[in-house]
Amino acid sequence: MSPSKFDASASNGNGLQQENGVLDSLSLFHTEKAVQELLQQAPVQGLDDHLIEFSEAMRTVAKALRRAAEGKAFAQAEAAEWKRRYELERARNLQLKHKDSSPEEHVGDFDSGRIGNSAHQQMSNQETVNSGKGNMEHGICSHDVLQDGESDSDPSVVYNRIMRKASFKLSWWCKGEDSDQHKHDIVSFERGNITTAERSSKQISLKWESCPQTVLILTKPNSVSVRILCSEMVRWLKEQKNLNIYVEPRVRVELLAESSSFSFAQTWKDDTEISLLHTKVDVVLTLGGDGTVLWAASMFKGPVPPVVSFSLGSLGFMTPFHSEHYRECLDSVLRGPISITLRHRLQCHVIRESATNEYQTEESILVLNEVTIDRGISSFLTNLECYCDNSFVTCVQGDGLILSTTSGSTAYSLAAGGSMVHPQVPGILFTPICPHSLSFRPLILPEHVTLRVQVPFNSRGSAWASFDGKDRKQLAAGDALVCSMAPWPVPTACQVDSTDDFMRSIHEGLHWNLRKTQSFDGPRDSV
Numbered sequence: 440m441s442p443s444k445f446d447a448s449a450s451n452g453n454g455l456q457q458e459n460g461v462l463d464s465l466s467l468f469h470t471e472k473a474v475q476e477l478l479q480q481a482p483v484q485g486l487d488d489h490l491i492e493f494s495e496a497m498r499t500v501a502k503a504l505r506r507a508a509e510g511k512a513f514a515q516a517e518a519a520e521w522k523r524r525y526e527l528e529r530a531r532n533l534q535l536k537h538k539d540s541s542p543e544e545h546v547g548d549f550d551s552g553r554i555g556n557s558a559h560q561q562m563s564n565q566e567t568v569n570s571g572k573g574n575m576e577h578g579i580c581s582h583d584v585l586q587d588g589e590s591d592s593d594p595s596v597v598y599n600r601i602m603r604k605a606s607f608k609l610s611w612w613c614k615g616e617d618s619d620q621h622k623h624d625i626v627s628f629e630r631g632n633i634t635t636a637e638r639s640s641k642q643i644s645l646k647w648e649s650c651p652q653t654v655l656i657l658t659k660p661n662s663v664s665v666r667i668l669c670s671e672m673v674r675w676l677k678e679q680k681n682l683n684i685y686v687e688p689r690v691r692v693e694l695l696a697e698s699s700s701f702s703f704a705q706t707w708k709d710d711t712e713i714s715l716l717h718t719k720v721d722v723v724l725t726l727g728g729d730g731t732v733l734w735a736a737s738m739f740k741g742p743v744p745p746v747v748s749f750s751l752g753s754l755g756f757m758t759p760f761h762s763e764h765y766r767e768c769l770d771s772v773l774r775g776p777i778s779i780t781l782r783h784r785l786q787c788h789v790i791r792e793s794a795t796n797e798y799q800t801e802e803s804i805l806v807l808n809e810v811t812i813d814r815g816i817s818s819f820l821t822n823l824e825c826y827c828d829n830s831f832v833t834c835v836q837g838d839g840l841i842l843s844t845t846s847g848s849t850a851y852s853l854a855a856g857g858s859m860v861h862p863q864v865p866g867i868l869f870t871p872i873c874p875h876s877l878s879f880r881p882l883i884l885p886e887h888v889t890l891r892v893q894v895p896f897n898s899r900g901s902a903w904a905s906f907d908g909k910d911r912k913q914l915a916a917g918d919a920l921v922c923s924m925a926p927w928p929v930p931t932a933c934q935v936d937s938t939d940d941f942m943r944s945i946h947e948g949l950h951w952n953l954r955k956t957q958s959f960d961g962p963r964d965s966v
C-alpha cells in the first residue's frame with residue numbers, strides 16, 4: 440500500500456466518530472477528500488475488503504452531506520424570495536402611509552402624465568418601489584404605480600419624478616365563449632369542490648389597466664436590417680406614441696452615431712441598473728430571432744415584463760410578429776388586450792463538491808429553453824446520476840442530458856429526440872443526448888419536481904453545463920446541478936393565441952409532418 444493511501448485510510452478512521460453517531464463535518468470533508476484520492480488510485484492487488492466497504496460507506500456519507508447542502512441552498516433561495524416580498528410590502532406600506540399624509544401631492548404627481556425624458560440618458564440608480572396591491576390581488580399578476588425615490592448621487596437625476604409602470608391584469612380567456620370573453624381573474628383552488636373547470640391551459644389575456652409608458656428594445660447585434668428597423672421604430676415610438684425608450688448601451692451608441700436627435704433614448708450603466716429594469720419597463724420589444732428572445736429573458740433574473748418579439752431571424756419559433764407590420768402590431772399591443780403565453784423558466788443551481796461543508800451555491804441561472812449537461816471535449820461517456828425529488832431516476836451514460844422547458848422542447852431537446860410540447864404545458868423535459876442504451880426514452884416530468892444531476896466520484900471525466908446554449912460551467916466529479924421551475928415565467932405576446940402561434944411555428948418553422956397528400960386515384964377499400 441502506498442503511503443498516501445495509508446494516510447487516507449488513517450485519516451478517515453479518525454474523522455468518523457461512529458461511537459455516538461455524531462459526524463464531525465470538518466473531519467468528514469477531509470475524509471471525503473481522502474476517500475476520493477484513494478478511489479482515484481489504481482486498485483492494489485489484495486486490497487482489504489474492509490477498505491472497499493469503508494470507501495462505499497464514505498461515498499454514502501458524502502452524498503448525504505451534499506443533499507443537506509442542497510436543501511440548505513433551496514431554503515436560502517426561498518428565504519431570499521420571502522425577504523424580497525417582505526421588503527416590497529414594507530415599501531408599499533411606507534408609501535401608502537406617506538400618501539395618506541399628503542394626498543394632494545401625489546394626486547398632482549399622478550396627473551402630471553408621462554415622465555420627462557430629456558435629462559435621462561442614463562437610467563438613474565434610484566430605488567424603485569412597487570406601490571401595487573400585492574402581486575396576486577387582481578389575477579395571476581398585477582402591477583400598479585411605481586414611484587422612484589430620490590437620488591443624491593447623480594446630479595442629472597430629476598428629483599421627485601414619478602416613474603409609473605403601467606398596471607395590467609391577466610385573466611384566463613375562454614375561446615368560443617361570448618360576452619367579452621374575459622373570464623375569471625384568478626384560479627382558485629379554495630372552493631371546497633374540486634373541479635377542473637379552470638384549466639391552466641386556457642389562453643391567458645393581458646388587459647392594460649393604465650397605459651404603457653416605457654418600452655425596452657433589445658436587438659440582435661451586427662445586423663444591418665435590425666439596425667435600420669430599430670432606429671425607425673425608436674423614432675416612431677417617440678414621435679407617435681410619446682413613450683420612454685430604453686435601449687442597450689451598444690444600440691444607443693449606434694443611434695447617436697446616426698443622429699444626435701436620438702439623445703432621448705435611455706440606457707443603463709451597470710448590472711445593478713439592469714436588475715432594476717423590470718420595475719420601469721412596461722413592454723420589452725425584441726428585434727431578431729429566438730436567440731434575441733433568450734437574450735431578453737436572460738436580462739431579467741426575476742419578474743419579466745411582457746415581451747413582444749419581431750421576427751428578424753431564420754426560424755423565429757418564439758418571434759410571432761412580422762417586422763413589416765410593426766406599427767399596426769404595436770398599436771394593438773399598446774392598446775391591449777393581448778393574448779399571452781406564459782413561458783416557464785428553469786432555475787438552475789450549480790452545487791460544488793466543496794459546498795458540502797460550506798453550504799454555499801453559486802448564483803442561480805434562469806433558462807427559458809434548457810440546461811444541457813454534456814461531456815464537452817471529453818472523449819468519455821458522461822456518467823450522470825439523476826434524481827427527481829430525491830428518487831433515483833437513472834444514470835445517463837452517453838453524450839449528456841437536456842433538462843428542458845416546454846418552450847425549449849422545440850429546440851435542442853427536439854434534436855435529441857424529445858417530444859414537442861405546447862409551451863403552456865407546465866412540465867420539465869428529461870431528454871438524453873445519444874444515450875448508449877437501447878431503452879432510454881425521454882421523459883416529461885411535472886412542473887413541481889426538483890431534479891438533481893450529479894457527477895459521481897467514479898466518473899472518468901468532467902461534465903459541462905450550458906444554459907440556453909451559453910455560459911458553459913464545468914462540473915467536476917462530486918459537483919451537482921439542481922434544477923426546478925422558476926417562479927418568474929416569461930410572458931410573450933401572441934400573434935393570435937398560444938395554440939395558434941405554436942401550430943403555426945411547428946408548421947412554418949419546422950415543416951412538421953409535411954407530406955404530399957396521397958391521391959384519391961388508386962385502390963380503395965371494397966364496401
Ligand SMILES: NC(=O)c1ccc[n+]([C@@H]2O[C@H](COP(=O)([O-])OP(=O)(O)OC[C@H]3O[C@@H](n4cnc5c(N)ncnc54)[C@H](O)[C@@H]3O)[C@@H](O)[C@H]2O)c1
Pocket residue numbers: 728729730731733752753754755756757808809846847848849850851852854906907908
Ligand atoms: N442540435 C441542436 O438542435 C442544438 C444544438 C445547440 C443549441 N441548440 C439550441 O440553440 C439554443 C440557443 O439559441 P441561439 O439562437 O442562441 O443559438 P443559435 O444561433 O445557434 O441558434 C440555434 C437555433 O435554434 C433555434 N431555437 C432557439 N430556441 C428555440 C425554440 N425554443 N424553439 C425552436 N427553435 C429554437 C433558433 O431559432 C436557431 O435557429 C439553445 O437553447 C439550444 O436549444 C440546438
Ligand SMILES: Nc1ncnc2c1ncn2[C@@H]1O[C@H](COP(=O)(O)OP(=O)(O)OP(=O)(O)O)[C@@H](O)[C@H]1O
Pocket residue numbers: 657658659660687727728729730731732733734751752753754755756
Ligand atoms: N441583444 C443582444 N446582445 C448580445 N447578443 C445577442 C443579443 N440578441 C441576440 N444575441 C445573440 O445573437 C445570436 C443570434 O441571435 P438570434 O438567434 O436572434 O438571430 P439568428 O441566429 O439570426 O436567428 P435564428 O435564431 O432565428 O436563426 C444568439 O446567440 C443570441 O444569443
